[in-house]
Amino acid sequence: MNPFSTLGIRHDIVNAITELGFENPTPIQEQAIPVLLSGSNDFVGLAQTGTGKTAAFGLPLLELLDFEENYPQALILCPTRELCLQITSDINKYSKSMKNVNVVAVYGGANISDQLRQIKRGVQIVVATPGRMLDIINRKAIDFSQVGYVVLDEADEMLNMGFQEDIDIILSTTPEDKKTWLFSATMPTEVRRIAKKYMTDPFELTMGTKNTGNVNIEHEYYVVRARDKYAAFKRIVDFNPEIFGIVFCRTKIETQEIAESLVKDGYNADALHGDLSQQQRDKVMKRYRDRSLQLLIATDVAARGIDVNDVTHVINYSLPDEIENYTHRSGRTGRAGKTGISIAIINSKEQGKIRQIERVIGKQFTKAEIPNGFDVCEKQLFALIHKVHQVEVNEEQIEQYIPRIMDEFKDLDKEQIIKRFASLEFNSFLKYYQNAPDLNAPAHEDRAGDRGDRSFKSSTSAGFTRLFMNLGSVDDFTRGDMLGFICNNTKISGKSIGKIDLKGVFTFFEVENAFVDQVQQGFKSVDYQGRPVRIELAGEREGGERERGGERSGGRERSGGYGGGGGYKGRSGGNREGGSREGGGGFRDFSGKRREDRVGGNSGSGAGRREGGSGERRRRN
Structure with a gap:
């Protein structure tokens, strides 16, 4: 029997989530679902992103709502378009064996007329971002007078983005006797105020210590001179050939400039920041989800609600001004029980802030050394060898070329072929890193x-x-x-x-x-x-x-x-x-593009x- 059945979830839903790969509930699901199924309590759940919160509130909603009726019975507010679409998609997947379940996603950057038509046709669950939801309420196009449940997902992020007033107005249109379920990674004063204002004696569930980081995430920091930051960042990336990461910067300008410089240096990277149109943002996120991008360079605001699986590294090119934002950043990796690494590249003056972050997240950072050139070459070489082991051979297509290939190699023995094949890339890395300086701050x-x-x-x-x-x-x-x-x-x-x-x-x-x-x-x-x-x-x-x-x-x-x-x-x-430029040289990476090593970080341009x-x-x- 699937363990979700013992939590009180009915079989048609359990069958649907089993097909999705849900075998055992996560800790937040195991403890929250029985409480929420009772339908009698307001609820506050503190848990990091990637711990399964959507199922923790989505599955109970599917049990509690009356899907014979076509009026809004549940409202889910979340900070970003991406998260709004993700929640909507997940609930639709959970309910695929149920009849007449109507879930509408309401978010900015899309045609509001289409969303209004969907609402008019009938809906039981509305998933919305605060700004667009408020627009629809102001048009008097939706009636929340019979809403029984309101979910505030990633409440701290919504408040950080300045949506407190919008949330207050939206919640004022819902019945006083509704049940409010609040989920948050941290519990700042503003979230506590929302809980106090709209909840009555809520059941509180904290997974781990408040504000702590995910236990599956390792935290590292590198101390470098300011002028070496960009070069050190590239070397860290080169030392992790399989990296699929998000790089956080403080400003839009810094984000764009680093992304542009990485592209010129031959890396698969792009920027995500507030000046992008919704169409541009969607294009960048599609490329990242498809893994056409290896590195996504983002600001804190632009990265809100990004839910991408298997992110291996989060790199803090600039530390956040607000320490709590570090928790949000690092939570983009190590999701769904997997491990991840959060890296901070700092100068010597910032070590005190690392100590502050340690106290907040309850975990120690490991001080790491920027790898030397030889270590990077070795890592890249064996990454290439590993790819050879993993490559899928199309026997049918390549068969016709085998005689010609064998003829080309007839003068070489096995060992010579291996050496020459490996040297195709290894020589480039050796040349690039032959005089690589030590980038660690003395x-x-x-x-x-x-x-x-x-x-x-x-x-x-x-x-x-x-x-x-x-x-x-x-x-x-x-x-x-x-x-x-x-x-x-x-x-x-x-x-x-x-x-x-x-x-x-x-x-x-x-x-x-x-x-x-x-x-x-x-x-x-x-x-x-x-x-x-x-x-x-x-x-x-x-x-x-x-x-x-x-x-x-x-x-x-x-x-x-x-x-x-x-x-x-x-x-x-x-x-x-201050800034400087050192070095030169370059090599062709696996994609054949030429990288120019500009040893020196990007030009920072303000904070905040x-x-x-x-x-x-x-x-x-």
Whole structure:
């Protein structure tokens, strides 16, 4: 007997999920399903992504709803279009042996008329993103007066994306006596407030410690010099030939630039960020799901709700500003009981943040060493040999060529053939890595970096001028907001902005020397909330503000932001740590494309949870 039957799931549903490969319930399913089947409790479930939450609430809904009636009886809210479609697809698969089950997916970026027609035909379960759901409610095109169950899936992510007000309005249209089931990876204050406002004495189920990471994920970090970040990242990728990963950056600009540079260097990569249209986003995600892409370069907001199986690695090219976002990032790998690796590439100043993340997730990071050139060559060689073992031979098609092939090899014995075959790729890697430098940050830099975290540093990157602005964090700016504010008012690229030191009531920022006058002119007539914006050369003001402003903004603050790297493609600067370019050379990878090794990281371009401006937080469906 399938163990799901013992949880109270009826046979036609059990038969359907058995065909899908459901053999044993996951821990969240095993404990949540009996509680939810009772239909008598509000419910809060804390569990990481990839633990089987959709079945944990989807299967009980199929048991509890009356599918003889064609009105909305359950509403499932989730943060993104991808997750909305995934939930809808899963519930349809669970219910394939049932009659008259109507599930409608409601999300932005698609034709709203089609969704309205589906609702009008009759629906029992509505799966929706908050923005589009609110649009339909405002059109008075749906009646939630008889909804018995509301599910808030990945509630913390919805609130992080700025949907709190939308959720409040949507829930206000549902009956007070409904049952609310909330699922979340973390339990921040905002989620707790939602639970308190809309639930009565909920049953709480925590799988593992709150905010902890998936036990199937290993966490590693590499300490490198800022100028070496991009080269170190590529070497980590080369050391893992079978990598199928998601690479997280902090800003849209950083995301796009890294993706473009990887493509030029011969890697199968593409970017996913907020400036893409829905059609572009769908195309990128299709390529990634089909494994036409090996690396998906994404921002936190754009990656919300991505549900792709068998992701082997999550790479934090830049650490997130919010520590809780690390849990969301790492949760993209190690799903459904499989193992995964989460990697952080940091500079010496960021080791303190690694310690903070360890405390939050309850797991220790392993400090790893960037592999040397020989190790990478060896790994790539045996990956190739492994592919030879696994390749499928089309006997019928190749048979006609065997005589000619054997004739070509008649002067070579078996050992010579193997050596020459292996050398086709091995020679390229040997040449590429023959003078590969050590990219690990020296130990003395680690110690210097730790001291740097506790002291105020005001050194300016080469080729940049440090400017003062009379706006800061008390004006509700993050570093990302400030980057967008500067770029929007001066019409210069984020690549030309260096370190941004956001203080309480003021900000220091770097700009390439060639654009100093343009920045000053751009802000000459700009007001912010009734105050003229002042831009001045930092100069002596920085020394004075170090004494006075440091106290107002909470004491000494570290210079620059998290992350950043050296400028690739020959651009000096353009990042928080300065930039440089080393090296050259190249090789042809397995696809035959030529890679150019630009040893130096991408040009970082600001930080912040919001991608390039405050408008990025909402309506990302």
